Amino acid sequence: MRMYDIIEKKKRGAELSEAEIRFFVRGAADGTIPEYQTTALLMAIYFKDMTDAETYILTREMTASGDTADLSALGDMTADKHSTGGVGDTATLIAVPIAAALGVKAAKLSGRGLGFTGGTIDKLESIPGFNTALTAAEFTAQVRRIGIAVSGQTGNIAPADKKLYALRDVTATVDSVPLIASSIMSKKLASGCKNIVLDVKYGSGAFMKTFDAAKALAEKMIAIGKSAGRNTAAVVSEMDTPLGDAVGNSLEVREAIRVFNGGGSRTLREMSVVTAALMYALAAGKDFEECRPLAEAALNDGRAFEKLREMIAAQSGDVSYIDRPEKFPTAKTVIEYKAEKSGYIFSTDCEKIGTAAMLLGAGRAAAGDKPDMSAGIVFNKKLGDTVEKGDVIARLYTGRNYDEALSMLDSAVKISGEKPNYKFSYVII
């Protein structure tokens, strides 16, 4: 088999065979196919798309390129959730404990922040002592014992995806539905859960800019999950403004604690409940509408918070920070961002907001940077709110770059006399 012929075939828009896709994935991963041919095929896929059958084979081959976990000994209630990446989105820290409180075996492998988006592992590391690097054996044992674990990916999960993702990143081939779907699902299939909930974002703070693109991606991922024998569902949700009020690591953990205590942002609370209810519905084989009030109750009566505490203690984190969040160190400098005129907050460029938080130190400018856990932005006014001239819209927490971040934030937030037509929305598919 020759890579040249595979590129030629996809260039003409034909469907690749199982043997051809396997040849490509193995050769790309082990380096026997040169990167110029690998990226030529990625670009051909970007333009000519892949059928569901091709995408499933691509996913399966990427999963098989590395280690896979077998959680079947834990039964059929194992569940994972995955977000395609957002800003101010700490729903995992709330949804996973709610699901665990309902009896789901919540086994979540999370990532670090990427570009302007935040990552759950970075947020959890703001809790002193918290271990985000469980071994596969520790991870499984903890899920078996207390029904909940959130850890970073260790070991050799889908190395073929790692290779392809790095090439896509520098050849403008990230935003392709079959390539994103296979990338995400190869890692979800490798991590072994029977039930998978996908949170697919669209809008100015997401990779997919429109609802239709996000829906197409969600449908593709659901088809892959089902082909692999996993119960899979998706929430397609809008990300035109940060989900919660806080953007930044310990600031988001503190907001999550406010949600457990009955406060925090309404949209963050809603997405957390919906995600948890969907995890439980899939795992227990129940109807979503029946599960939603149960998820709400587990959040409101403190059972979910108890699960969070149990998990933090099991992973060596200092639980006193969760009980007394004022213990988290605060940033050296706090700057108020005020409304330059009265009106409505008409639009917010969510990617710019994520970038402003990154500049303050909440994310990484280069791979290997260590985020400043106390840096970020907390909003006092959100998209659609009215403001008077001089009102504080947000506070910036930082030790660095505040001039640059402040002007980035100012270019992201538009105030107008016109009321925006905005309502947070999501669709379950």
Ligand code: URA
């Ligand atoms: N996240 C992934 O893991 N892969 C993609 O391709 C995009 C987002």
Ligand code: CA
């Ligand atoms: Ca402005």
